[in-house]
Amino acid sequence: MDETVNNPSMKKSFGKSLLYALPMFLITFVFITGGKPDFSDPAGTLAILATFLGMNILYFLMHYTGKTDKFRAIIFIVFALSLSFTLIRNMLEIRHSMSFSQADIVECKIPFCHLVIPMMILPAAFTKSIIFPGTILGGFANISSMAVLWLVATLVLGRGFCSWGCFYGGWDDGFSRLRKKPVIKKISDYWRWMPFAVLLMVAITAALSLTPTYCSWICPFKAVTEFEQVTGMESAAKAGVFISLFLGLVVILPVLTRKRTQCSFLCPLGAMNSLSNKITPFTVKIDKKACNECFKCVDVCPLFALTPEDVKNGKVSIFCSKCGKCVDACSRKAIHYGIKGIPAGSMKKFSRNIFLFVSFLFIAVFSSGAIITVIKSIFNLFI
Amino acid sequence: MKKIKIAAGIFWAILCLLLILVLFPGLNNFSSGISRFPFMKINPNLTGGEAAEQIVMKSCTLVVRKPVFDGLIGERKQGFVQIDWRGNLPEIISDTIDYDLDKKPDFVIRIGRSESSTVLKPLNPKVRKVGISTPTSYGWSARIKIEK
Numbered sequence: 001m002d003e004t005v006n007n008p009s010m011k012k013s014f015g016k017s018l019l020y021a022l023p024m025f026l027i028t029f030v031f032i033t034g035g036k037p038d039f040s041d042p043a044g045t046l047a048i049l050a051t052f053l054g055m056n057i058l059y060f061l062m063h064y065t066g067k068t069d070k071f072r073a074i075i076f077i078v079f080a081l082s083l084s085f086t087l088i089r090n091m092l093e094i095r096h097s098m099s100f101s102q103a104d105i106v107e108c109k110i111p112f113c114h115l116v117i118p119m120m121i122l123p124a125a126f127t128k129s130i131i132f133p134g135t136i137l138g139g140f141a142n143i144s145s146m147a148v149l150w151l152v153a154t155l156v157l158g159r160g161f162c163s164w165g166c167f168y169g170g171w172d173d174g175f176s177r178l179r180k181k182p183v184i185k186k187i188s189d190y191w192r193w194m195p196f197a198v199l200l201m202v203a204i205t206a207a208l209s210l211t212p213t214y215c216s217w218i219c220p221f222k223a224v225t226e227f228e229q230v231t232g233m234e235s236a237a238k239a240g241v242f243i244s245l246f247l248g249l250v251v252i253l254p255v256l257t258r259k260r261t262q263c264s265f266l267c268p269l270g271a272m273n274s275l276s277n278k279i280t281p282f283t284v285k286i287d288k289k290a291c292n293e294c295f296k297c298v299d300v301c302p303l304f305a306l307t308p309e310d311v312k313n314g315k316v317s318i319f320c321s322k323c324g325k326c327v328d329a330c331s332r333k334a335i336h337y338g339i340k341g342i343p344a345g346s347m348k349k350f351s352r353n354i355f356l357f358v359s360f361l362f363i364a365v366f367s368s369g370a371i372i373t374v375i376k377s378i379f380n381l382f383i
Numbered sequence: 384m385k386k387i388k389i390a391a392g393i394f395w396a397i398l399c400l401l402l403i404l405v406l407f408p409g410l411n412n413f414s415s416g417i418s419r420f421p422f423m424k425i426n427p428n429l430t431g432g433e434a435a436e437q438i439v440m441k442s443c444t445l446v447v448r449k450p451v452f453d454g455l456i457g458e459r460k461q462g463f464v465q466i467d468w469r470g471n472l473p474e475i476i477s478d479t480i481d482y483d484l485d486k487k488p489d490f491v492i493r494i495g496r497s498e499s500s501t502v503l504k505p506l507n508p509k510v511r512k513v514g515i516s517t518p519t520s521y522g523w524s525a526r527i528k529i530e531k
Contacts, residue, residue: 341392
């Protein structure tokens with residue numbers, strides 16, 4: 001089959017790519033600068049410009065090269081690193097420590113993150129209250145803003161949030177790219193259901209104890225953000241769990257498997273977002289007519305979202321985070337971004353253009369604050 | 384039917400595009416809106432509950448909060464009462480607390496701020512032990528575990 005006839009490349013000419021990048025250029029400029037650029041601080045101005053230009057170059061390259069994943073991964077990984085840096089810096093400035101104290105809990109000053117959301121639902125329904133010691137409105141990472149951001153992103157992107165919005169996912173995404181070939185190749189697909197078990201467990205334990213149990217006992221990202229001050233055996237055990245899970249699931253296993261193992265096997269929010277893949281209009285489709293069942297897409301999928309059976313059936317599973325790795329790997333362009341309702345193999349470019357615009361705009365604006373803070377800190381060292 | 388499905392898919396996708404476009408400029412408004420939902424308040428197990436009594440002393444104010452027994456459904460048998468000391472605190476805090484407001488003292492608490500020591504003397508069998516005792520930005524807070 002002549003793939004260039006039936007399966008057009010997603011590449012665009014330089015001029016056309018510029019044209020497609022122009023709306024993103026203008027919108028991100030307005031959103032990142034707030035519409036009122038302030039040039040009084042040289043380091044801040046340079047940081048904003050660098051962030052803005054860097055992001056728009058990545059978006060332009062997505063159109064120009066027709067590839068998605070490698071450019072998405074750059075911003076996604078930088079976002080994860082920047083967020084941890086920003087959070088740690090913020091905590092060091094406010095608390096002079098990476099750990100939070102009992103006073104921070106008593107005063108409800110803990111920054112909120114989206115991983116708490118699965119634990120909030122049952123208590124919110126039964127007790128009409130939030131079981132997190134943060135602020136509802138105002139302050140750093142308040143509950144209302146984070147809930148709105150997650151809600152809209154999940155509605156729009158489904159599990160795409162896990163590859164285009166989550167400020168933790170970049171950690172294991174980054175480590176999963178360090179080796180060219182995996183050391184551990186065979187991992188049972190059954191493990192991909194594990195996050196549902198974790199979701200069930202933390203939802204029940206959080207509801208019964210009225211405390212966010214995943215944050216208190218499991219979350220591996222406590223190791224790179226904030227954790228409870230070690231004051232006794234219990235807090236030491238917690239710190240041990242956080243560090244072990246971070247090293248195991250975010251560093252070592254991703255390096256050995258080239259998979260995002262924390263996202264695939266542990267994250268309860270990932271499980272919840274998988275269900276939201278049923279609502280979002282954007283999806284990844286398999287054109288069975290064009291597919292030659294080489295299963296390259298199965299091999300490269302970092303989230304175990306594709307099995308040979310899925311490919312044979314022409315359906316991507318609910319675990320798909322729309323990262324674009326399979327889309328980029330398919331030489332026949334049989335697997336592609338799509339919109340629900342549009343048959344597989346049709347309107348590929350249109351679907352990709354809309355999906356890229358929506359998902360990139362979200363990550364670009366959402367990540368810009370943290371990235372600007374980091375770049376500004378780097379510039380401040382020299383200016 | 385096929386055309387209707389395609390049109391519905393595209394319509395939903397464009398609606399999502401518009402949603403993302405208004406998300407960031409409207410984030411403050413959306414957040415304020417969502418914060419007004421009845422469940423958008425922090426659980427008393429974390430806030431420490433509402434203030435029941437305030438006693439203004441020489442250099443500080445003692446706030447005795449309402450006991451918290453809140454569970455997922457109904458109340459638990461075990462809970463806590465939070466006491467806050469606000470203002471300029473003495474080096475040694477020593478107070479007799481009547482948390483159930485029955486005019487009878489329930490416990491005596493003595494806090495040594497410099498060595499972070501807290502000694503509890505229960506005067507009521509419902510008073511169990513010290514849960515949390517910590518310096519705060521406004522002074523000092525202690526949570527005493529109690530039974531119903």
